[in-house]
Amino acid sequence: MRTNTSRFTPHGYVLTTYGCHEIDLLAAYCEPLERAYLLPSELFTDRHTVQLRVTPPRNNQRACINLADDYDFEGAVAQLEERRHGMAEARGSSPLSSTSLSQSAQAPLTVGSNPFRNHFGYWIDVVAAGQDVVVTRRGKPRLRLTPA
Numbered sequence: 825m826r827t828n829t830s831r832f833t834p835h836g837y838v839l840t841t842y843g844c845h846e847i848d849l850l851a852a853y854c855e856p857l858e859r860a861y862l863l864p865s866e867l868f869t870d871r872h873t874v875q876l877r878v879t880p881p882r883n884n885q886r887a888c889i890n891l892a893d894d895y896d897f898e899g900a901v902a903q904l905e906e907r908r909h910g911m912a913e914a915r916g917s918s919p920l921s922s923t924s925l926s927q928s929a930q931a932p933l934t935v936g937s938n939p940f941r942n943h944f945g946y947w948i949d950v951v952a953a954g955q956d957v958v959v960t961r962r963g964k965p966r967l968r969l970t971p972a
Contacts, residue, residue, distance in 0.1 A: 825852050825875075827868040844869045851897060862897035864946045886938045894939045932956035937966065 827850065829840050842865075850863040861876060867890065868874045876892040933955055940947055940959050947969070951957050957969045 825873060827874050828872045841870050841872055860897040861892060861895040863895050864943055866943050866946055894936050932958045934958045934960060937961040
């Protein structure tokens with residue numbers, strides 16, 4: 825995904841990156857996979873691109889890799905629907921009110937141990953905001969974090 829900004833000035837196009845003070849999260853949709861991803865700002869600030877791996881590497885490398893499953897954005901919050909005149913429109917769940925806040929608030933988030941380590945501050949803030957987080961290692965749950 826390209827994560828840079830582009831603007832036209834009298835001297836031509838200027839490409840810049842987002843800073844941590846400009847944006848908190850980035851949502852992306854992959855049409856061929858029909859999956860959405862929600863990326864924390866630590867993953868894409870001051871970078872022009874972000875790459876997510878759909879499958880783990882064959883050499884079992886875990887460090888410095890962004891696995892797509894770690895950033896999976898399940899749910900109907902940002903589904904796109906087509907208007908009759910063909911323009912894409914973002915609206916809530918489809919059908920409306922198909923998701924319950926109580927169900928999504930109780931389901932813990934799952935994160936791998938390496939992304940947890942790499943973005944420790946982000947995950948601590950997520951837990952402090954009231955969300956339970958389960959940390960896995962090689963697909964097996966190792967610990968569960970709950971707010972104090």
